[in-house]
Amino acid sequence: MSAQEKAFELQRQVRQNAREYESSVKDLYSWEQDIKNKEKELQKAPHSAANKDVPVRSHVKSEKSRKDSPSSSAASSPTEKQDLPVDPVAQQHKKANDIKDRGNTYVKQAEYEKAIITYSTAIAVYPHDPIYHINRALCYLKQECFELCVEDCEAAIALDKLCVKAYYRRMQANESLGNNMEALKDCTTVLAIEPKNIEAKKSLARINERLRKIATKSGPNFTPDRPGMIDILPIDKPVYKRSKKAMRRVPVVDVVSPRGISDDSNKLRISDEDIDKIFNSNCGAIEEVKRSKPQPMPDKPSPPKAEAIAASSKEAKITKQSAVKVAPVVVAPKEIQKDTTNVPESDNETKPSSPKKAAVEVSKVQPAVSTPKTTQQGSPEVKAPKVTTMQTEKIEQTSSNNAMPPSPIERSLPPAPTGTAQFHVTWKELSGPQKYQYLKSIDVPNLCKILGAGFDSDTFADLLRTIHDYYVPNKEPTTAAVLLEVSKNDEFTILAMLMSAEEKKMVSSIFNAIKNWPNKNPAVLDNLFKDYGVA
Amino acid sequence: MDKPQLIEHLHEAVTYTVYDTKWVPLSAKFVVLGSKPNGHGIMDIYELNQDKLVKVKSVEKKVAFKCGTFGAASLRNRHMAIGDFEGRLQVLDMEQPDLPVYNVKAHSGIINTIDAIGGTQIDCGAPEIVTGSRDGAVKVWDIRQGQAPVVDMSPPPQMGDGINNSAGRRDCWAVAFGNTYNAEERIVAAGYDNGDLKIFDLRTLSVRWEATMKNGICGLEFDRRDIPMNKLAVTTLEGGLLVFDMRTQHPTKGFSYVEERNAGRSVGTNGVISGPKATVWVVRHLPQNRDLFLTGGGTGSIRLWQYEYPDRRVVDDSDGNKLGVAGALNMVSAATISTQPVHCFDWHPDKLGLAVCGAFDQSVRVLITTKLNTY
Numbered sequence: 001m002s003a004q005e006k007a008f009e010l011q012r013q014v015r016q017n018a019r020e021y022e023s024s025v026k027d028l029y030s031w032e033q034d035i036k037n038k039e040k041e042l043q044k045a046p047h048s049a050a051n052k053d054v055p056v057r058s059h060v061k062s063e064k065s066r067k068d069s070p071s072s073s074a075a076s077s078p079t080e081k082q083d084l085p086v087d088p089v090a091q092q093h094k095k096a097n098d099i100k101d102r103g104n105t106y107v108k109q110a111e112y113e114k115a116i117i118t119y120s121t122a123i124a125v126y127p128h129d130p131i132y133h134i135n136r137a138l139c140y141l142k143q144e145c146f147e148l149c150v151e152d153c154e155a156a157i158a159l160d161k162l163c164v165k166a167y168y169r170r171m172q173a174n175e176s177l178g179n180n181m182e183a184l185k186d187c188t189t190v191l192a193i194e195p196k197n198i199e200a201k202k203s204l205a206r207i208n209e210r211l212r213k214i215a216t217k218s219g220p221n222f223t224p225d226r227p228g229m230i231d232i233l234p235i236d237k238p239v240y241k242r243s244k245k246a247m248r249r250v251p252v253v254d255v256v257s258p259r260g261i262s263d264d265s266n267k268l269r270i271s272d273e274d275i276d277k278i279f280n281s282n283c284g285a286i287e288e289v290k291r292s293k294p295q296p297m298p299d300k301p302s303p304p305k306a307e308a309i310a311a312s313s314k315e316a317k318i319t320k321q322s323a324v325k326v327a328p329v330v331v332a333p334k335e336i337q338k339d340t341t342n343v344p345e346s347d348n349e350t351k352p353s354s355p356k357k358a359a360v361e362v363s364k365v366q367p368a369v370s371t372p373k374t375t376q377q378g379s380p381e382v383k384a385p386k387v388t389t390m391q392t393e394k395i396e397q398t399s400s401n402n403a404m405p406p407s408p409i410e411r412s413l414p415p416a417p418t419g420t421a422q423f424h425v426t427w428k429e430l431s432g433p434q435k436y437q438y439l440k441s442i443d444v445p446n447l448c449k450i451l452g453a454g455f456d457s458d459t460f461a462d463l464l465r466t467i468h469d470y471y472v473p474n475k476e477p478t479t480a481a482v483l484l485e486v487s488k489n490d491e492f493t494i495l496a497m498l499m500s501a502e503e504k505k506m507v508s509s510i511f512n513a514i515k516n517w518p519n520k521n522p523a524v525l526d527n528l529f530k531d532y533g534v535a
Numbered sequence: 536m537d538k539p540q541l542i543e544h545l546h547e548a549v550t551y552t553v554y555d556t557k558w559v560p561l562s563a564k565f566v567v568l569g570s571k572p573n574g575h576g577i578m579d580i581y582e583l584n585q586d587k588l589v590k591v592k593s594v595e596k597k598v599a600f601k602c603g604t605f606g607a608a609s610l611r612n613r614h615m616a617i618g619d620f621e622g623r624l625q626v627l628d629m630e631q632p633d634l635p636v637y638n639v640k641a642h643s644g645i646i647n648t649i650d651a652i653g654g655t656q657i658d659c660g661a662p663e664i665v666t667g668s669r670d671g672a673v674k675v676w677d678i679r680q681g682q683a684p685v686v687d688m689s690p691p692p693q694m695g696d697g698i699n700n701s702a703g704r705r706d707c708w709a710v711a712f713g714n715t716y717n718a719e720e721r722i723v724a725a726g727y728d729n730g731d732l733k734i735f736d737l738r739t740l741s742v743r744w745e746a747t748m749k750n751g752i753c754g755l756e757f758d759r760r761d762i763p764m765n766k767l768a769v770t771t772l773e774g775g776l777l778v779f780d781m782r783t784q785h786p787t788k789g790f791s792y793v794e795e796r797n798a799g800r801s802v803g804t805n806g807v808i809s810g811p812k813a814t815v816w817v818v819r820h821l822p823q824n825r826d827l828f829l830t831g832g833g834t835g836s837i838r839l840w841q842y843e844y845p846d847r848r849v850v851d852d853s854d855g856n857k858l859g860v861a862g863a864l865n866m867v868s869a870a871t872i873s874t875q876p877v878h879c880f881d882w883h884p885d886k887l888g889l890a891v892c893g894a895f896d897q898s899v900r901v902l903i904t905t906k907l908n909t910y
Contacts, residue, residue: 017540017905020540020905020906021540021542021903021905024542024888024903024905025544025903028544028583028886028889028903029585031563031886031889032563032583032584032585035561035562035563035885035886036562036563038561039561039562039563042561042610042611045611054653054660054661054718055661056661056677056679056680056685057661057663057675057677057685057686057737
């Protein structure tokens, strides 16, 4: 190894050691907190009965003849003997855990029969731990006793509502049983608990795929192909590209008629809560929009020219849709269809017929953002839609929606934030002018604290923009103070360094403006210039 | 480098000679026992508070403290048994340390060493304290039984004139409990200044085994106290470290052992062992892993060792008797943390890798050992 490599290796090692130490110290600090809390609890707890029942040695008659050999398992194996927990319940638990461990070995050897028996014993010993149920559920799953598996999962869920594995296994069992809707529910629950669970995401896609296939064949939500349908597929947008505005539920008119063979759609409907749950785990807050009354429908059965949502704005984004199959099918007029640039091809293999006809398949799966760029400005040619069902759909819009009589509700200005989290949550949801009002409502001396550690470059850019767009034109006297307060934030130094050219331009234009105002404090300004890197 | 590192996390200089440091069970506090220059005993309680140590309590008594232990105290009670320079054994309640819970003139000379058991373990017999003293006696105490020891293992009274009277009495430097795997069994190991090692069986009240090391025994510890005895680590003057396999006792050869003669010498940064053969003052097994233990040496260095079991722990010799086979010792890590001997060391029972140690440079150190979980 050359000297250089050696030096490099040494450096790497030193760095690694330092990291190691750092993490141990962090670990230690959290442990300190834990143990201090425990200690406090212990002090409050009543005196435990010491094992005073053991006689004092000198009071016992020695029996030299007796010779009992060490018989515990610790004698033969080099594994350690662990202190038994004093609490009898804990002892039961420990015993059950031991039994469970045995069961786990059986599972590893694929001896599910034995494992099931073992887990059942564990449950009998200590019935309060969901893990035994989950493990037994796995065995049942492997043995294809799906009903039993579902039962066990339910038992586990009863013990622990957030038991991801239980939901996941119930989903698997339900899938195998063909209860696709049940499986879907479980899958969404898993995702609600663990949004990053890749397995669950895959399963969700799979279940949805299956549901769709079934549905297109004969499912309760079967909609016969009709001309002029567009299949709108979800588009997955990375988080940073998504709009930060709150999502709103917008009533969507379903123009599908007549319904398929069955009318047990109620059974398949996914509740709003479920939908919210899914989306809450993926994006920002949801704002409920008041449902407008279903519009009275003309009695003529659906002409293909109908439109559910037409946005006057250039980009009405259909952000998240959920509701497998239940989801509204929107029949768009042909004009739209032609102009639609962003509509992906129909993925419905069952009807590869005419390219002009595509079912607008508003569906589920990922938090998808599809942006059909409707070129219809003002959409004069829209006919009154025929409404058969009211659907909720989340639509995010930049401006008003002319399919909906009520214009979008401007959020009322929230009260001044009291804490960092409140600020950041609220901030992202505000429009430009609101941000201005909001910022003004915060006491300037508190600003630094409120920005706190969550202060990121997006917020920073927003702040600058707000100052630039509103403070400066209004000659707000607190502008300099706000800037100064912002610069006191711990994160500021790094953020200032990472300012984009645009932001820098904004800053310098702000400063140019401030310079010309009366009653400025040159010292403060100098400081500001230095802090913001504007010479 | 995937070896554990021994890192000094906190350092507290004190104004007295430190003799013992012990963690208070189930807390982030430790106790420092020592002797002030005026000969008074001092007990300080420190609490870890992120990057500093906070002194919670300080108690001063007339006589210098030598050693202490929480072994016989329940988690809730926190009674520390302390031996002092005048042979007095007292049990102090950490909450009200002014008035001892138990107080007895245990020995005629300084109590060098103390060990206790039965406080937290269940089914492990009575809580008992064992003390070893300069007067050569090893005594076992049960605080429920007034002023007399429950077992007294004193050397026989010496014959002869007054001058040579004490010469025959060996100085007991180290004691340790072990083999307490049920309510009756219990063993005390005692090490003496002349290198004698005695294993007393408390159940049968007899000497189970005796041996003599080359040098005086400074430190003793069973790897676990509450199991059938498995290993016994012994440290001596002049850098000896011996680990006995205590599972098998041969009728004539006794227990077999592995020996490391260089354990007290300092290890340089490049791993070169140098310097004089310094005393190994202390040996402490990791509470979370009984095959790892640490020794504190006279050169101010500490070393982490791993005991490797042999393939077969027992063989039959030519007479058909069972003979134990000792394993091997690997040094896992070493660090020099002081210029003076590190003579007391205590692993935290609840937190892997956290330890406190005292050295004769009048300071107390909190150490973090990383990557212990990989063993």
